[in-house]
Amino acid sequence: MFKLNLKNPLVVFDLETTGTNISQDRIVEMAMVKVMPDGSVEEKCRKINPTIPIPHETSLIHGIYDEDVKDEPTFAQVAKSLAKYLEGCDLAGFNVLGFDVPMLVEEFLRANVDFDTEQRKIVDAQKIFHLMEKRNLSAALKFYTGKELENAHSALADTQATYEVLLGQIEKYEGQDAFDTLGKKLATIENDMNVLHDLTTSSRVDFAGRMIYKDGKEVFNFGKHRGKSVTEVLQKEPSFYDWMMKGDFPLDTKRKLTKIKLRRFNQ
Template sequence: MEQPYFIPQPAEKFLELERPLVFFDLETTGTNVATDRIVELCAIKLHPDGRQEELYQLFNPTIPIPAEATAVHGFTNEMVAKEPTFSDKAGDLADFFCNCDLGGYNIKRFDVPMLMEEFHRQKKYPVAISEVKLVDVMAIFHNKEKRDLAGAVRFYCQRDHEGAHGAKADILATIEVLKYQLLRYDDLQPNTTFLHDFLSGGRQVDVSGKFIRNEAGDIVFNFGKHIGKRAESETDYLKWMFEGEFPVDTRMVAKRIYMNTVWKEQLRHWLAAQKVVENAALASALYATIKFGEDIFPFSTHKEGEKLTVTYLDEPPATYTFLHKDAQAILLQLLDEQLTAQQQTTEPAL
């Protein structure tokens, strides 16, 4: 595999990485995330220890490449007719992108949503927006200098951007621009968490920006008739969103919030039915059982795959099955609120 000529070797690392960071660029059949397809993908993975990996792939997009797209990136239908489809390579691609942060040029608006749509068609989800840090070099550049990639290369690297709109040339230039941005601006920190939060302030929830966090940390709508309202308060609107034609990451966030509201209501009823809300000792035992994964009488647990079932050893026994880790977190939050309230009511006034 050809070694990119400028990527820093371990002794010259310019980023402080918490986990691998994949810089990637796509060339596609068009700009409609929902209907267009990827034609070319180039990705370079930078590891925290300085190692680097490169992945390059042409795809048969399975739909015609319009002439206007060919005019931009140069690929014709004939050139990719015998290339594998995204479906053919989805497994290897998912392994490459899994558990990584992402970097690139304009990835928030285009490349990440496009890649997620392709994975979604194959029922694979290696990119979890709630966990991934996004380093969008274009966003930093536009915030600081207001230019396109070619302008960024001229401004920061003092050279012309040769090979523009070739996926590999663009992503190599993007990494080089980021290096010079970090050298130029003293207020930029060389780690993915800071760069992710630099423009969004850590508030962005989905790539499309339909959800954000308010100052209290609550997820709120960032568009439409419910803008500014807590998302969990409008379940019908959430259902409309995840059943609608929004980008896949937005639909996934909407459904996750919706399901969290369902689980919260279920757990409140279950706790009340078992009278756990009335007994601090029971609440403490249940909290410790779920939190630390060790059964404390009168509760026992059984794990099967991703599902966790807790049983209250009463007569008759009562069970609740957690279908997702979010449901466990919700239970812990409810119990913590209950125990804190009980403690405050029993503490003597000073």
């Protein structure tokens, strides 16, 4: 099997949750495939009591009901041991930047457990897939491995599939250039977590994507200030910071916004 070139352990993971609202919803299951630099692999999967009801329509998707998690530990109870397990590891997943990493960070913040993402490489296999082939996880698995995805929306099945997709992507595209929708070269695909991290994460300031980098500067990516410099908006309209801090934004977004504000005042 094709082997990833790793300097650090890589944890490919997938979350099943009560919904898709990062601020309000909670994790109900987490599956991980931990790949060591020597190529050895271990798998972990556990259910988590979200402490809130799982909507029936969500249970119909992933097959996890309130009864299945009522006796499981809460995220706060497993947060420290999970952070220890992920210590020193880079992260990967399918749409991991759009959902799984922001949700995981939010859960750690709620549990008051320090989980640093800035020192980790994060690789989103979905972004590579969309950049190179433009298509969901089932299609990706079929395309790269010829396999059919069984038990879709089972966290472990999705995680195993994502790992195989990532292997297939690097094997197929290594040495090829990736371009954005405007034809601008972004990077040359390499079997290197630094390159893949930069390719899939470089434009985001916060995981929810409320702020992005544009020409090297942080700009807002939503609402009336979309495309405007964050520092300039905070300077001209200080109340916008207060509005965001009181609003229904992820804790990670508020943390990054505060960091930008403090940096501006310390200049």
